[in-house]
Amino acid sequence: MGARHDDTTGLVTAPSAALLDAVVDRVGRPDFRKFEAQLRSSGFCEKPVLLAGRIEVCDGGDTRHAVWSTDGEPDQVLRKACGNRREAVCKPCSERYRGDAWQLIAAGLRGGKGIPESVAGHPTLFVSLTAPSFGVVHSQRRTTKGEPGRCRPRRGNECCPHGVPLGCSKRHEPDDPCLGEPLCRECFDYRGAVLWNNVMSELWRRTMIYLPRELAAILGWTQKRLHEEVRVSYIKVAEYQARGLVHVHALIRLDRRMPAYRADEVHAPGRRFTADLLEEALRAAADNVSAPTPEQLGGPPARWGEQLDVQRLDGNAEERGRRASYLAKYSTKGTEQAGGLPYRVRRDGLDRLPVRDHVRDLVAQAFDLADEDTEGTRRLGACAHMFGYRGHCLSKSRRWSTTFKALREAREQHVREQLGKHGADAAQRALAEIEPEDRVGTFAFVGRGHLTSADAYLAAQAAASARERREAGREARYDHHNRGGRTRWQQTPHEVMVA
Ligand SMILES: [Zn+2]
Ligand SMILES: [Zn+2]
């Protein structure tokens, strides 16, 4: 026995006899096909939202008639995807999110989704901006030869005021749990770290305001003239470092400024706008920008740390696809990267959380700051589990490429077309033929998660085989293109997911 669906991890181990019986029971039910269809349309979500209700259409006048109701569905509910982006919460939904993120990022790098392929010729930078130091932490170092180096070699046995040695002569492995841990927790500036996370989004916003100013300064132009010539587009992902501080990976691109009525168009900027120029301006902006911490706290303004990595992208489509994958991967992570938790926590439960002490201290610090109850810190308790960070994981300027909403709508449209053509269920087919704007849906929330372990098991199995099919499809496409002498990232990972 002992094999079951584990609600805390979502893992499925070999099924027990009792679970198998329940699975056989579910599969044997006359409405199993409908159940299967619901799993598919919810993207095999691990914790679907359960709804009860109906869909009606207007008859013309004031009357409506019901065309579909959950009364005719398995267990009288509709299962909708939870839609969570984080891998630690729901793997299938996070995979779909990552696919969409990849589409968004890649379209702005090499075209597609309404963006011309010529975008690959625009000056584009891949940049990583980090937080400054808030205390010495254990880290993995490389020697100049690229070999694993000592964490923090020191001569002598100097100690901090708390009696902790200031050096660490170990060569840490990549999975060493001490990575990111302060050498001395008493010395680490938790307050500074949490406040920095809290104002990071503002620091980024200001950096993007400084950037065109620096461009104008280098060219000796007025800001007005620069504004008339170019616009800055970007997409950025926030990632947690092991020490619990957020850092930013971003793609920054220069486009020609278009008049308002053609603002949707993306064209290359004038020839004088090179990647060199963009890099020079970005470095100057990152050096000069700062963001105020909440006034009442009187702390120093937040600035970027010294580690600034800037890479210029050339027009290679494959390389650009790889950059997109790299960013998309981080868009499904949260504080779990730093040993944190993917959900909100309460202060009174802090002691019992299964996290390391460094993480507990970061969360506790956010609650302490919230207690100070000043204008700027009041809401810190709500993002304590994010170590104070309150921004979105992925954000972009309006003109980078398409939107999540547009991608979702295109997918829903596709599903509707497929159902209309091939749907096995007459009611579903009829429903698919009604335009979304003609429908009136009335639904009530009845629960969250699968009703039984057997349902969860079936969803996980179906998710796994859908994943295998996708991967096999991707390999086949890759082979096909290699044989033709071309190596191209042709299709996106998740276009076929729900269909
Ligand atoms: Zn989900
Ligand atoms: Zn160390």
Ligand SMILES: [Zn+2]
């Ligand atoms: Zn100390």
